Amino acid sequence: MNAVIQSNAFEAKQRERNMNTKGTKGAIRIEKVDKVYDPEGAAVKAVDTCSLDIGAGEICMIVGPSGCGKTTLLNAIAGFHSISNGTIYLDDELLCGPDKPKAEPGPDRVVVFQNGALFPWKTNLENVAFGPIMQGTMSKKEAFEKARDMMASAGLNGSENSYPGETSSGVRRRVEIVRALMNDPKVLLLDEPYRALDSLTKSVMHEALLDIYYKNKVTIFFITHDLEEAIFLGHKVVIMTTRPCRPKKILDVDIPHPRDYNVLTSKRFRELMDETMEAVHEEAMKAFERGEKEG
């Protein structure tokens, strides 16, 4: 058992070393972004003069009531939707702005979807190798080799040749995150990825995500409506107003990384929870009264 403790200490040291050097790429700057759906008709304002700075290699958690427009913001960064006003930069390069309302989707900003989007007709390994093969940056053989290595280092060996439909939901989520990381993205965009998981699987997934983060140091833009999850994972927690969406409160979580589950019971964690709970609750009540639908 002593050996186990030692190796844990060693891992912790390594993590710490990794933590001291945050990533250097993937800073997102959102400036006064508006998004109006159906401007000539119903003119629903989903995002209203939203400005937000996310540092390179930062885990930024976006918390807000259901249907508040946080996914709209994510879709704008990913390049699935256009924006009506404002600009979004990635590492000082323009993603979308007044002259270019819709960004091009690309492998530098990979999305992990709410309900999972592993292709069910490809094996887990083929899914992971998909990006580089499509972009033509690797030969099939190289891509499969790298995919196998990455899956192994995420503890996913054994499920390479299964189809996603044959694997558990927790494994599927991890495979999807590895598939994203295969492309060396600057930013990972996670849209409530753990929403459909049971709470036990979820807690394992949080540790797995942090583990992956400590190894890759990629910027993470993580949407959730679970405040506990947000404070546990994030460097920064952004609480959004109900629709139209805009930051209501930005919280810097000063609990040092690497974190593990002991954080949840720490005093500081509880303090931060208390500090933010009210803001979240207030917005949730507003949304509830307006009868927002899930989404």
Add this chain to the structure above:
Amino acid sequence: MTNPTTTVLAAGSELNEERIVALLKRTAPFEPLSDQRLREVASIATPVYLKKGDLIYTVDERSDDVYVIATGTVEHALGPSAQATQLVKIVGEADVIGWAALLKNKPARLAKTTCLQDCEVLRINGQHLIEILAHDEASGREVMTCFAKMLMNEFTVPAWLSQVQELPRKVKVGADGLETANLTGVSLTMFRIAQWLKSPRPYLMLLGFTIFIGLWYLLSEGWHVWRFDRLPGPVEVWEEWTSRNPVYGISLFTPEYYTHIWYSVRRIAEAFFLATLLGVPFGLFLGWSRKFREYTFPIFETLRPIPILAWVPLAILMFSGTETPVIFLTTLASFFATALNTMLGVESIDESYPRAASCLGASKWQVFRHVVIPGALPHMFTGLQISVGVAWFSLVAAEMVSGQYGLGYLIMTSYTMVSYPTIIIGMATLGIVGYITSAMVRIAGDQMMQWRVRELALGGSQ
């Protein structure tokens, strides 16, 4: 990542190496190992002390370790997904649990294990264990075989689940060695057939046929019920069908019978091929391009409900001869079914899939090739099965109107020639051949969508 269960285990030192080796010596799977190997195994074993009621592991956890019980008793309760002969059992001293760690695909834990008393347990990492066993070809193999046998005794069905990991080196399998074959198509089919024969389904099916033919017999030949007395009875039809000298000229022994079948099958094949060749791309574009759809879908939907028989005069006007009009009519009906279902297939694809693909750097054409086509396949094959059925339907109609040879033609001429049993022979043949073609499409679909077959075989988790 640390296994969450390890937090409940406390370290202990009372289990020294000698006791561990002695313990391993008594366990069934490790018995064949030499003392030196046992000592190596002992060196990677971590003794843990557990209190009454502690969990060692539970269902769906990752399986990394094998456990050997040194003292105390443990309840081993299989989860709902395991198909086992015995759901709950009590294991005790020198028993080994947690074999999943040695299996090929490292499945998640199938059972929940709870200490019934204070226990001493050895935890052995499965991967390390396999590495040690790999050094020792002969006895290592024996240990793995022993594991496999124990698994086979325990679980009723999934032989594929109990495949132990192959030792990394090529080891010769002894005569008594267990075959750990992969789950191939053939063994899967055999397994399914065996399951089918065990279920009541085939017997109910036989009973259904018996009642149907019995009723037919009683109505026609038995009681000569009014109106049914004109219907040829099953005995008469059977005698005609299997006669070497058929009264009306058509039976299993006349070459003419096969000429008719051959003509119909060939027409179906041609029409189905044409309809698929045209219908699948058309359907894909209907689903993929909104503009294309706005141009063509209204026309498509106006033409689709027109019954095939209404096309007959036009077909005869436009195409000369007897063959082309028949093919045209059959193709037309199949085309609509294939195209419509393919379009629905494209529409059914969750929008996250193309989005994910473009996120990963796929071009528009790559999205089409790698997401739209495979995503539409399940619906497409439903369409193709309908299309074969519709093809037979319209083929017979077309053959009745024009054409020479073919089963539809046979039925119609038998009517005019007053050879009534031949009508039934033609109809029954149509039923059988139609069933076979439809089954062939289904099998082709299963071949192309292994992912779906495997997902469904596991009960479909999505």
